[in-house]
Amino acid sequence: MEPLLRLKNLDMYFKSNDGLFAKKANRVGAVVDVSFELGAGQIMALVGESGCGKTTIGKIIAGLWKPTGGTIEYNGKDINKMSRKELEVFRREVQMVHQDSYAALNPARTIFNSLKDPMIKHGMAKNKEEAYEKLTELFVLVGLTPAEQFMEKYPHQLSGGQRQRVLLARALSVKPKLIVADEPVSMVDVSLRISLLDLMSKMNKEFGISFIYITHDLATARYIVNNGKIGVMYLGKLVETGALKTVLDNPRHPYLQALISAIPVPDLKISRQKRQLPLKSLEMPNPANPPEGCRFNPRCIYAEGICEKQEPQLQKVGEDLVACHCEKSVPKWIY
Structure with missing residues (x-):
């Protein structure tokens, strides 16, 4: 079967402080020649210490950054060669859950106002009333009950775990096929981490959503990925990849x-x-x-x-x- 996502020789170089982008010596390679595939309904963990390039890969996959080299194929098609309509579908079907849940939500808007706009834009709801009804169901699904209690609150009025659940609900609201989860539990209390990991695992099993799980914590990677894949990053390069169980059992x-x-x-x-x-x-x-x-x-x-x-x-x-x-x-x- 054609993989849902395929990265081919992906590069991401940034300008160094002197700004001379033309010279190779003055470029910083955050991601260098990275290739891997992800199937539909599959989970892959990207692990490595801070600065290894895993978050950069996540932002490129989600379409937030454009790579300086290589290609990304979604459902067998290069995203840089997609038509406007195909690109809109890609942006809806590939969502990202950020590490900093507070920064990912507009502090001046209520939770409902932040979540209803993407639903209406992508045709998931016809109006505010329908968006409210569907979001109520999603809030129950992600464990935010009673839902009406959270709709009119602002991000600063919620705990870190509650905000992460809101981000998961926002991602689910547009019916994605792939979610890039960037350190989703690192800023959450230890007591709440398992519940969030279980929630993502439930989303994978019930809705067939693929996950790119970015983390530096091998314990949480083993817990959520289970029978999926793992990619180990070091200084912008992929140094080992394969089935999580075989890789961690025999590194x-x-x-x-x-x-x-x-x-x-x-x-x-x-x-x-x-x-x-x-x-x-x-x-x-x-x-x-x-x-x-x-x-x-x-x-x-x-x-x-x-x-x-x-x-x-x-x-x-x-x-x-x-x-x-x-x-x-x-x-x-x-x-």
């Missing part, structure tokens, strides 16, 4: 191994058996001046001569794709 790239080794384990017996992966450096290199060869080599304890000269490409190892020259020499991980 092959040293960077992913380091991430997993840093996760605390509440079981003392397992914690003592767990092997820590030391790094040469805790500092991430400057993305404006990435290292030659493998971008992870200044921090990798397994780095060899080739790692400093030649950048590794994603290659199939088992059922997964890994970009590492030393993958075969990396010992089996214990965690």
Whole structure:
């Protein structure tokens, strides 16, 4: 089957502070040569530390930013070659839930006024009365009850968890096929995170909505993605991707191994058996001046001569794709 979403050699370069965009040395590669596919009804987690480019990918997929290179295909068609009508359908069917729920809502408008306009614009409701009725049903679905209590409130009158539910309701209101969720639970109380993750999982199962789940938290990625896919980002590059279960059960790239080794384990017996992966450096290199060869080599304890000269490409190892020259020499991980 044709994938719902396909990224081909995606690049996103920004100008550096001196503003000289023409020279390669004066560009910052936030996303460099990233390719992956997502099927209808599938969930994919994009994980990595801050500054790795995962949020940039999310904004490009949602159509908020235009990439400097590569293509994005939605339902088999390049979005840059879509007609105006096709582009309107794309913008309705691909929604984004932002990390900062307060910044994503107009502070001067009530919740109802913020949510009714997209519904009327995209033909989901004929008028304000119909929009109110449909939003009431959605608010019940996302756990905002009684719905009328939240309709006329302003964003500052709601908690972080309530605002995130409002954003999920707004995304659902236009009947999307793909939702890009950018760190949706990172600014929510720990006690509410599971309920929001369960809500997104419910949306995936009941409505067949695909998700790109962007996070730095491997625990929440494992919880929500379950049988889906994972992509591990480092300094703008995709370094490992595949089925979440196989990738996390047998991490092959040293960077992913380091991430997993840093996760605390509440079981003392397992914690003592767990092997820590030391790094040469805790500092991430400057993305404006990435290292030659493998971008992870200044921090990798397994780095060899080739790692400093030649950048590794994603290659199939088992059922997964890994970009590492030393993958075969990396010992089996214990965690």
